[in-house]
Amino acid sequence: MTATETLREIPRLAPGDRGLPWVGRLLDYSRDPVGFYRHQWETYGPVSPFFRAGETGVVALGPDACEAVLRNKDKAYANGPAWGQIVGPFFDRGLMLLDFEEHHTHRRILQEAFTRDRLAAYTTAMHPAIEQGMRGWAGAQAFQAYPRLKQLTLDIAADIFMGGAAETSRAEMDRVNKAFIACVQAAAGVVRADVPFTRWGRAFRGRKVLESFLRHYLPAKRANRTDDIFSVLCHIETDDGERFSDDDVVNHMIFLMMAAHDTSTITTSTMLQYLGQHPQWQQRCREEALDLGPAPAMAEIESLTSLDLVMKEALRLRAPVPALIRRTVKETRLLGVRIPADTAVMVGVQFSHMMEDYWTNPTVFDPERFAPHRREDKSHRMAWEPFGGGVHKCIGLHFAGLEVKSILHRLLRDYRWSVSPGYRAPLDNSSLPFPKDGNPIHLTRI
Numbered sequence: 234m235t236a237t238e239t240l241r242e243i244p245r246l247a248p249g250d251r252g253l254p255w256v257g258r259l260l261d262y263s264r265d266p267v268g269f270y271r272h273q274w275e276t277y278g279p280v281s282p283f284f285r286a287g288e289t290g291v292v293a294l295g296p297d298a299c300e301a302v303l304r305n306k307d308k309a310y311a312n313g314p315a316w317g318q319i320v321g322p323f324f325d326r327g328l329m330l331l332d333f334e335e336h337h338t339h340r341r342i343l344q345e346a347f348t349r350d351r352l353a354a355y356t357t358a359m360h361p362a363i364e365q366g367m368r369g370w371a372g373a374q375a376f377q378a379y380p381r382l383k384q385l386t387l388d389i390a391a392d393i394f395m396g397g398a399a400e401t402s403r404a405e406m407d408r409v410n411k412a413f414i415a416c417v418q419a420a421a422g423v424v425r426a427d428v429p430f431t432r433w434g435r436a437f438r439g440r441k442v443l444e445s446f447l448r449h450y451l452p453a454k455r456a457n458r459t460d461d462i463f464s465v466l467c468h469i470e471t472d473d474g475e476r477f478s479d480d481d482v483v484n485h486m487i488f489l490m491m492a493a494h495d496t497s498t499i500t501t502s503t504m505l506q507y508l509g510q511h512p513q514w515q516q517r518c519r520e521e522a523l524d525l526g527p528a529p530a531m532a533e534i535e536s537l538t539s540l541d542l543v544m545k546e547a548l549r550l551r552a553p554v555p556a557l558i559r560r561t562v563k564e565t566r567l568l569g570v571r572i573p574a575d576t577a578v579m580v581g582v583q584f585s586h587m588m589e590d591y592w593t594n595p596t597v598f599d600p601e602r603f604a605p606h607r608r609e610d611k612s613h614r615m616a617w618e619p620f621g622g623g624v625h626k627c628i629g630l631h632f633a634g635l636e637v638k639s640i641l642h643r644l645l646r647d648y649r650w651s652v653s654p655g656y657r658a659p660l661d662n663s664s665l666p667f668p669k670d671g672n673p674i675h676l677t678r679i
């Protein structure tokens with residue numbers, strides 16, 4: 234800021250924008266996130282007040298405001314105190330919840346688990362899990378895509394993250410999957426304490442199951458190098474010799490599984506919906522998939538250009554993480570607005586994806602907008618930000634692309650599906666946006 238620029242205060246909440254006692258306008262957000270964002274933008278501009286959970290925070294909207302928060306030049310915005318409030322203690326010390334120096338150190342180590350060589354090995358290992366997971370799908374006509382994809386990505390995770398269920402029983406893996414889901418579901422818990430028969434109560438027990446499972450296999454993973462992420466985390470080190478402790482391995486494993494799971498499921502399910510509604514795009518993607526063999530290597534998956542356009546468009550229309558959150562650890566300024574220390578900040582990623590300043594007909598499915606001759610995503614560095622930005626930008630974005638496209642590659646080769654053109658997914662936005670009706674599609678085997 235130059236000396237002549239004046240610092241403004243956060244706009245005052247307009248009458249009627251306080252919402253309900255304590256919860257504030259959280260329900261308005263859940264009902265229609267983009268509608269909520271539009272109201273904020275039109276009433277207050279890029280930095281707006283938002284009363285929720287008993288306090289007034291701010292919403293940062295538009296790519297400039299989002300960029301300023303995510304770039305975090307003066308290290309004012311912290312992740313841990315913000316995300317910790319939402320996901321509870323069940324993902325403690327996962328990478329996304331670490332901040333500043335400590336985050337930097339852990340990210341440098343974790344980066345070693347996502348090198349091109351490792352991604353190539355994960356891709357190869359995914360195909361058998363995908364094939365196995367889809368076996369039961371044959372002949373299913375009225376098909377609930379979302380829950381089936383959720384199970385599939387869990388099965389893939391069992392192989393890629395844990396190294397397969399070979400040394401465990403199916404029953405034990407089911408127990409682990411249930412424990413994991415209990416931890417994920419805690420985010421939407423109302424009672425936020427270890428009370429029996431509540432989401433949090435189940436999550437506390439779930440976290441214990443996950444920890445004891447991982448600790449049980451940890452010595453074997455430390456002793457043998459295999460291609461699964463669990464083993465990789467036990468062995469990676471930076472050029473300076475920094476490595477993860479046993480506790481770090483357990484914490485990162487639990488967080489990584491969470492970060493990878495719902496996000497990839499939502500993306501795949503959104504792609505299925507739009508491809509079902511746009512048969513010409515489905516056919517175009519199928520032709521590219523059929524040009525490859527049944528178990529393509531990483532570079533081949535990366536050559537699926539139409540599928541890549543569709544994935545980008547699906548991520549734009551339904552960002553699996555539509556809002557990122559931060560809390561200020563000191564006073565800062567955001568586009569000329571003074572933000573006091575200890576302020577909750579919501580970064581409205583999904584709104585940037587729907588702004589007419591950056592996208593033509595933003596509500597329309599038009600994957601070609603990402604093609605080289607249009608590149609609408611280049612209209613602003615942060616116009617398209619489904620993976621976030623700055624130091625916390627998704628570390629698994631390439632992994633996600635490979636997993637999602639590997640699933641779609643097989644589906645396109647073996648199945649055809651349709652979705653009514655008028656279908657609008659009824660989304661539950663209380664945590665990550667998922668279709669409440671399970672995203673029904675009409676699926677037939679080719």
Ligand code: HEM
Pocket residue numbers: 312328329330340489492493494496497500552553554557558619620621622624625626627628629630632633
């Ligand atoms: C389409 C799928 C995915 C989407 C849309 C997505 C989105 C995001 C976003 C928006 C963030 C930034 C959060 C923030 O700044 O507060 C993030 C962080 C992260 N994601 Fe992903 N993610 C996806 C898949 C994955 C996968 C597959 C993995 C792991 C294999 C993963 C691991 C992580 C981790 C560890 C972080 C924290 C990074 C850090 O704090 O340095 N994500 N993701």
